[in-house]
Amino acid sequence: MTTASRREVQAVAATGQSEIQRERRELPVVEGDPAHLAGRRETATVDVGGVKLGSRHPVVVQSMTNTDTADVDGTALQVAALAHAGSELVRVTVNNDAAAAAVPEMVRKLRDLGIGVPVVGDFHYNGHQLLVEYPGMARSLAKYRINPGNVGGKRHDQNFVTIVRVAIENDVPVRIGVNWGSLDQALLTQLMDENAAATLPRDSRDVMIEAMLQSALRSAELAERTGLGHDRIVISAKVSNVRDLVDVYRLLSARCDYPLHLGLTEAGMGMKGIVASTAGLSILLGEGVGDTIRVSLTPAPGGDRTEEVLVAQQVLQSLGLRSFMPQVSACPGCGRTTSTFFQEMAQRIQGYLRDQMPAWAESHPGVEEMRVAVMGCVVNGPGESKHADIGISLPGTFEEPVAPVFVDGALRTTLRGEGLVEEFIGILDDYVERRYGSTA
Numbered sequence: 258m259t260t261a262s263r264r265e266v267q268a269v270a271a272t273g274q275s276e277i278q279r280e281r282r283e284l285p286v287v288e289g290d291p292a293h294l295a296g297r298r299e300t301a302t303v304d305v306g307g308v309k310l311g312s313r314h315p316v317v318v319q320s321m322t323n324t325d326t327a328d329v330d331g332t333a334l335q336v337a338a339l340a341h342a343g344s345e346l347v348r349v350t351v352n353n354d355a356a357a358a359a360v361p362e363m364v365r366k367l368r369d370l371g372i373g374v375p376v377v378g379d380f381h382y383n384g385h386q387l388l389v390e391y392p393g394m395a396r397s398l399a400k401y402r403i404n405p406g407n408v409g410g411k412r413h414d415q416n417f418v419t420i421v422r423v424a425i426e427n428d429v430p431v432r433i434g435v436n437w438g439s440l441d442q443a444l445l446t447q448l449m450d451e452n453a454a455a456t457l458p459r460d461s462r463d464v465m466i467e468a469m470l471q472s473a474l475r476s477a478e479l480a481e482r483t484g485l486g487h488d489r490i491v492i493s494a495k496v497s498n499v500r501d502l503v504d505v506y507r508l509l510s511a512r513c514d515y516p517l518h519l520g521l522t523e524a525g526m527g528m529k530g531i532v533a534s535t536a537g538l539s540i541l542l543g544e545g546v547g548d549t550i551r552v553s554l555t556p557a558p559g560g561d562r563t564e565e566v567l568v569a570q571q572v573l574q575s576l577g578l579r580s581f582m583p584q585v586s587a588c589p590g591c592g593r594t595t596s597t598f599f600q601e602m603a604q605r606i607q608g609y610l611r612d613q614m615p616a617w618a619e620s621h622p623g624v625e626e627m628r629v630a631v632m633g634c635v636v637n638g639p640g641e642s643k644h645a646d647i648g649i650s651l652p653g654t655f656e657e658p659v660a661p662v663f664v665d666g667a668l669r670t671t672l673r674g675e676g677l678v679e680e681f682i683g684i685l686d687d688y689v690e691r692r693y694g695s696t697a
């Protein structure tokens with residue numbers, strides 16, 4: 258399939274929309290939506306343990322642990338770290354008896370620590386058994402992720418229905434999460450055979466994408482026929498290539514009104530994973546598609562799992578969809594900044610803001626929208642600093658060793674000499690207190 262325009266995609270997709278889905282697309286218009294919700298593809302709202310997913314709510318950041326879920330303390334600590342970093346939902350794998358048995362205690366430990374983040378269970382192959390055999394685990398999870406490609410071959414529908422019935426009993430929503438790497442093979446084979454017999458066979462990539470969409474949407478229909486509410490279903494259809502991701506979700510978004518979980522699966526490590534995820538998510542979020550996101554980064558050995566949360570937050574903040582922490586504008590530096598002082602200062606300010614945010618988020622509401630500038634020389638320094646809420650323009654090489662500080666667009670003071678960073682942080686603290694503190 259060539260990359261289709263959004264209109265073309267929607268026209269094609271509309272023909273595949275089921276009666277149930279077409280009926281449910283007729284949703285009342287919500288008056289007075291905040292600006293950051295404008296332009297979203299309209300969806301039902303799904304409540305996941307108190308966190309609302311859907312077009313009437315901000316795009317939710319979620320993440321997944323990589324601990325052995327049977328390790329209660331290790332998993333609880335990582336869930337806590339992810340929640341502390343800003344993950345609003347955290348998924349854990351529930352892959353065997355030991356993991357299933359550990360989940361209730363793990364969730365209890367979190368609650369004892371005062372961490373209320375909803376925990377989602379990820380099931381493959383044996384979810385229908387585990388959810389039935391471990392009712393305490395089923396009750397303690399806020400959502401079940403079901404992969405329709407991994408619920409069994411011959412007993413596919415029975416196993417799927419078993420999971421859905423447990424979800425209904427516990428009043429828990431499900432995510433029907435299709436993945437390119439574990440596609441329902443029976444469905445794919447059927448569509449490939451039909452395509453081969455067609456007068457004008459389609460590209461095999463088109464058939465693969467169609468199989469993903471049908472797997473997700475047929476499963477959603479089966480869940481609804483089993484009795485699960487329309488507003489208890491979230492859908493994802495993940496692939497590992499950016500263009501495929503965009504095409505799959507454009508089609509999916511046109512065929513249903515379920516909230517969509519976006520993410521590039523197996524995004525990879527480091528810069529590659531961050532850039533590829535950002536590219537795919539940005540295109541779709543920019544079109545109003547996507548209600549919750551996960552950035553699936555492969556951490557370096559011993560690396561910090563919370564990086565995926567920070568990247569997801571930064572994607573949303575860069576797109577102007579949500580604010581999580583003050584943004585630091587820093588110039589890239591050039592031949593006018595031959596010392597590393599400017600880079601070190603930008604890094605220290607960024608780190609300082611990140612360290613303060615957990616406390617400031619409670620005590621200084623609105624501070625997450627503050628803009629700070631740390632600039633390297635007189636060329637763009639004063640101008641960029643004036644545009645920020647608070648900014649400092651450092652002296653470039655051969656410039657007079659003074660650093661003007663601007664607050665709300667006006668020159669506040671000029672710093673010089675040793676202790677410049679500490680002085681700037683002091684001015685920053687005063688500004689935060691004055692503008693966002695309890696006496697503001």
Ligand code: SF4
Pocket residue numbers: 588589590591592593594632633634635636637638653
């Ligand atoms: S602001 Fe100055 S130091 Fe920074 S990139 Fe521009 S010219 Fe170079």
